[in-house]
Every structure is written in C-alpha cells, then in structure tokens.
Amino acid sequence: MTSDPTNRPPTTTPRKSATFDDYTLSEIRRAAATGIYDIRGGGAKRRVPHFDDLLFLGASVSRYPLEGYRERCETGVTLGGRNASKPLELKIPITIAGMSFGSLSANAKEALGRGASVAGTSTTTGDGGMTPEERGQSKHLVYQYLPSRYGMNPDDLRKADAIEIVVGQGAKPGGGGMLLGQKISPRVAEMRNLPEGIDQRSACRHPDWTGPDDLEIKILELREITNWEKPIYVKVGASRPYFDVTLAIKAGADVVVLDGMQGGTAATQDVFIEHVGIPILSAIRPAVKALQDLDMHREVQLIVSGGIRNGADVAKALALGADAVSIGTAALVALGDNDPVWEAEYNALGTTAGAYDDWHEGLDPAGISTQDPELSKRLDPVAAGRRLANYLKVMTLEAQTIARACGKNHLHNLEPEDLCALTMEASAMAQVPLAGTSWIPGQTNPF
C-alpha cells in the first residue's frame, strides 16, 4: 500500500525571524568565533528617511519655469566670507569630503584633486596630513585639523586654501579615527609619526581644547597663524544639529560642515556606523534654523553631506537651506570603487561588487582604499580624475535642470516651498508638507 500524499497533514512554510534575520545570525556567529566587533568602511547601510522621500513640485500655472538650455541657472558658491580675507570661490556647490592619505592610496588622492579641480570645486585632506601630490593637483584644497594632528604643521596650514576643524563625522559622531596595521605602510607611518604596521586608533577629542569657549580661542589661534586669510570650517557629525551649529557659529566658524549618518568612514565599528548619529535629512532644517536664529544664514555657509548621490539630492539639500554639499562615497565610486569589473576578486574576498566595505584591510581590488603598491597601480589618477569631473558635471546639470523647472536662476534660490514629502517621516524631518496636503506633522493641523 502506498501512502496517499493528500492524507499528509499540512505544514507551515519554514519561517525566519524578522528580528533574528540571516544577517543578524551571521553576525552573532562571526562575533562568537572571532571575539572582535565588526570593523568596516562606508556609512550606514540600513534604510533611513532620505532625499528619495522628497519630491520637487515644479512650475505650472502658479509659477513659471526657466528654459532648460537658454536661461542661465547659476551654480557658484562663495565659502568663508564672514572672516577670511581669501574666501573660496567654487564654480559648483558640490565639494569633495575629507579622506585621508593612508585610508586611500596616493593615486586615489591625486585623482580626487584632479577631478575636483577640473570641475571647479575643492577637495579635502584627511587624518594623515597633506601630500604633495594632493596639494599639487588640487586648485582648492581644504586642510583638515583633526584630533590626532598627524602631520599637522604650520607650513601646510599656510599652503591650504581653507582649514576644516573636525569635531566629528556622521559615520561616528563621538568617535575617533582608526587605521589598522595592514595600511600603516612606511610612508603612512612616517607621516603620522607612528611605528610601521601597528593598529592606529586616533583620539576622539582634540588634545588641547574641550568645549565651545575653547574652540573660539582655537579658531583665533589658527587665524593668527594664517594671517586671517583662510576660511575656517567646523565639521560636526549630525546628532544635535541645532545646538552644535549654534555653538560653531558663536565660536567664529566661517563655514559649518554637517555630516549625516550615511556619510562614510575609512574604518569604524559597524555598531557605531549603524546606531550613532542621525540621517542628514533630519539634520538640515535644525541647522538652518540655528543659522537663521543668529541671523547668519548665507553669512556663514552650511555644507551638508552623507548620502549625496545625484543632482536631485544636491537640489534637495540646497532647497532645505544648505549652501553646498560634500561627497565622499559617491566620489570613490566615480573613481572606480566597487566596480563589477573586479567581481571575481571581490568574490575571492568573500564579498561582491557593491557590498565591498572592508576598506581597512587594504586589499581593495580597485586600488583605492589600499597602500599596496601593486593594487594602487590599478588606478590611473588621470583617467579616474576625469571620471570624477564628469560625474560632478552631471550632478550639477541635474541640479540645474530641477532648479530651472522650479523657476530658479541660481541653485541657491531653491527653497523648502519647492518641495513636498512622500512619507510622514520625511515630512516631519524636512518640515515640508506631505505630498498633496498642506500637512507637516507636528507643525500644522491636518483638520
């Protein structure tokens, strides 16, 4: 007698936990096996409310647009006119964020300088000092002043076009830098005054000041050393943007850089990247309010970063009140990071193109986040710089396209009234109405 399948009792489909999903289970097993937290590069990978949750309203009967190819839409931005005798004049409001030589190869740094210079914008040093290649290829170079002060010296300070005091960054507000031994090559070690091959953990706080009153004096010192010529930026990770921006302005900043949790890092604990800080979408309006409350909006410029990918993101950030944006991760992708052309090598490293984030290991097949001489050679700084310049130009054209559709003859004329939100979260955070309504959660009564 054979069993009749129709007599089998029905079973439920195997069900995995939403809380203990596959990724979570794999991380528990990895932690149990290795005894160390997961360190990686990049920014927050989880989905958070972002610029995709906003839409532009465009012109119609109530507003009229500008002709796409005939009527000008300006893109220039001046940074640092508040106190500096030599403010930065950039052609486009998209700058390259700080990334260190050490975390990146010398070729990658050179490519960033080349691309930014062709596009008429600035690039930025990182936690490792200024290299001659980078200075030489960057028309506008912002020199970061970091807690570690690796390679910090008054000669480079005076060679810079602006100084960015880094208090924090979006990937890890409250955290210091990290560069593991694999990437402390002889040249990196010499620039940082460290033994070769050791794990380098930079300080999370500046060694010679603690609060906003000290910061004011630190800014005074840097201005005196550089003859009051250079714009002084203060960079903060987005966490309490209203208060941090207020204090930075009071301390004398010419420019405030605000980095959301999607902003990348060379290497930090995954738990830090994913669980500390807030999305850039939620940080811009409080920062702009701080500027407005002190009557400093447009007098002190606001640069925002963290997840800027295209011209629409640029236009949305500017419409919410920023003066410029900064890109890091996207710039690396334009150079060639995570390119599927290296898929076989990504697979050999246990990952796949688009997901590779073990930048701290120095094995980057694309030759960008490495100090290995052979891997570094894979990146041609001239060709990669050209790709970055192309990408910056496309983003600018995209932002102009949107601005003209909204009837604006300068990207800075975009305003919150040009926007609506697709979700209640984005509506509340960006303080623009939910699409098709006049409702902003927490601000207006829907009834």
Next chain:
Amino acid sequence: MNRISLATSSLRDVNQAIRALPPTNGGELIIEEAKGNHALAVGAETDALIEVQGSVGYYCAGMNQSAHIRIKGSAGPGVAENMMSGIVEIEGDASQYAGATAHGGTLIIHGNASSRCGISMKGVNIVVRGNIGHMSAFMAQSGTMVVCGDAGDALGDSIYEARLYVRGSVASLGADCVEKEMKQSHLDEVRDLLALAGITDVEPTEFRRYGSARALYHFDIDQADAY
C-alpha cells in the same frame, strides 16, 4: 632691542611684528604687558629670542618654528601646542595640555605643569622642573619628557614610542605604560636635557624611565580590559 606692548598694540599687531622678523638673525623682541592674552606669539618663523613679560592665556607659542620664546610668567592651556622646533621656556607654571602634539623643539617649564602635559606628543622634548598632572603623555607618540618632580595618575596612557623620565613618584601608570630599564643612553639623554634646561641640582641617576609595553599595538580581545 625692539619692544612692543599689548597695552598699546593689538594682538594682531604683536603677532604680525613677530611674523615680520627674519628667519635667521632675528635678533630680540620684548613683548610687554602680556596680560593673559590668548594666541600670543603663535606661528613664529624666526630664530629670534622673544621675551614675553607677564602671564599668557591659551596657546602661547603655538606651532612655533625656530624661535626661542621665554615667558616671564605662567602659561595658560596648550602652551607650545604643535611646536615644530625652537625653544619655549616658561618661568612659572603651565596649565593643561602643555606641548600638546608638538613635533619638535624643546619645551621647558620651570614651575609645575597641569594635566595632559605632552598629550599626543610627536617628537618634542619636554623638561618640567616641578610636577605634572594626571593623564600626562596620553597617546604620546615620540619625543622625550623629563619630569624632576612627581607625575599624576595615568601617566603615559596608550603611549606609543615616547620616552618618559620621572624623578619623583608616579601616582599611577596608564594603560600599556610600564617602567623600563635606565641604560647609559637614557642617562645621557636626561643629562643633556637637564643641561639644556639649565637644571644643575639633580642627577640623571635619580630618574626612572617609563614607556610602552606595546601590548595594545594590535587588537586582542583578551586585552579588552585594558581599555
């Protein structure tokens, strides 16, 4: 001898007067009435002898290159921060973070130094006639610190390759900082620095040496309690 006074000139004017001094054969400049000004004599690029009369505020002699800056008073926080070369000498006491991140030159403190003296130092020589406060030489990367008095808590926490010499007591050592043997080369180094600072009444043999155990140079989960 040139003189300029903060009673009659602005901070900007005084610092510009220093910047106008030639890199070599800079001569001497006396700055009168320092009156606790911040950011005084910062960014000097001259071999001049600069005498500051009175006590100073934050960051005096910051990023100094080549100058010999003598402060006839006490110094506020961050004196000689990120100094590259030259000599900075303080007749009185120094506040927090003296010589922070300094890459070179010599910092001489004839009085006491407060907490975090030599924090993140990167090649400077520091000589302190008196005592130093807690967390001194935190993350000190390279250079030498000679302390004739006592050291506060957590000396040399997370130290890299800097060498610390203390004549008196050490309240406690920070993570990864250990006492090390005094060899002849270390005695010679202490003798030279004491001579440079004009300290003649103490002997190099009275000092003990401290430096990195190098146990935290590579992450090890079983060392996590050290952090």
